[in-house]
Amino acid sequence: MEAFTGIEAFARVVETGSFTAAAQALQSAKSSVSETVRTLEERMGVRLLDRTTRRVRPTEAGTAFYHHCRRLLDDLALARSEAQAAQKEPAGRLRIAAPDGFAERYIVPGLPAFLAAYPTIEIELIAGSGALRLVDEGIDLAIRIVEKPEPSLVVRRIATSRVFIVATPGYLAQHGTPRKPRDILGHRLIGFAPLAWRDTWRIGTETIAVRPRLLVNSSESLRTAALSGLGLAAVPEWLIADALAAGLLTRVLAIHETPTGGIYAVYPTNRLLTPKIRAFVDHTVRDLRGRGLSR
Structure with missing residues (x-):
């Protein structure tokens, strides 16, 4: 699940435009989100985000990677919902x-x-x-x-x-x-x-x-x-x-x-x-x- 954690953190940063907002959405510390994304970049060997003092934006590689991540996270959410729904009475x-x-x-x-x-x-x-x-x-x-x-x-x-x-x-x-x-x-x-x-x-x-x-x-x-x-x-x-x-x-x-x-x-x-x-x-x-x- 470590890979999914990194992907989810990265996607939240792209969608919110900052590590602070992403941390709030994930109910986590900003430093934790930042470190998780950095670890993801190191594991992939690709810089996914351009970081400035004002905002954070995905690189060209990061933009392409984000679209795949979003589909993956959506599929994971659907699978989770179906698994939970299967336990409920119709x-x-x-x-x-x-x-x-x-x-x-x-x-x-x-x-x-x-x-x-x-x-x-x-x-x-x-x-x-x-x-x-x-x-x-x-x-x-x-x-x-x-x-x-x-x-x-x-x-x-x-x-x-x-x-x-x-x-x-x-x-x-x-x-x-x-x-x-x-x-x-x-x-x-x-x-x-x-x-x-x-x-x-x-x-x-x-x-x-x-x-x-x-x-x-x-x-x-x-x-x-x-x-x-x-x-x-x-x-x-x-x-x-x-x-x-x-x-x-x-x-x-x-x-x-x-x-x-x-x-x-x-x-x-x-x-x-x-x-x-x-x-x-x-x-x-x-x-x-x-x-x-x-x-």
Whole structure:
């Protein structure tokens, strides 16, 4: 820890501009801070600070070294906070954003068991098809269903989402069943506005530009439109698994691959992974597995 002591003292001197102010911030003696920084310089063989009677400034080498030190100290503070948080009982309000349809079908049904296990946690669930800005909206955790998650977020894959092309048996009896990907162009199509699927369907090796007869912007509307026999719909399996099992919908072109994405729990990189977030994600992974959603 001697190295960290020297780094912390040096960083405080740079940030405050004096040994006196740095000593006050560190609750230490000025002479101790000065000696600690001097020892650091000797150990590195580099002069890090220019000292005058009026103020202290970092040298060119000191400026470059400070930026590395700051990141290191920030990482150390985060690691310390996470270690301390891990010892605490999960508690407090948890703001969760999830896609509509998925929230109602998978998140809400799992809440009774979670809230019973963690009586000191409160949930605020925000359901919608849009991807909210997590930091700006004060979201602790979001569920994202995408092919590739944003690289700026901390991500944990919790399940898989496969796209199926489906229609009602009645629609297929009246209009015929497509046998190859481009047969869909002779059918009424239902598009989902938030995704690229609204006007481009990828089936097997084909990328097909389409013009949906009906375009919807919510997953529940997409499901209802498919069940109403309005045409072929490209729908996430999780949204219509029960309807497929009940024979209300039929999957078509099943021998051709369609896009597969992940269902991810995400949170901002600058947000601490608190016990309540970890507890909820762990619970959700177990719950989704129990409901047949594989990872």
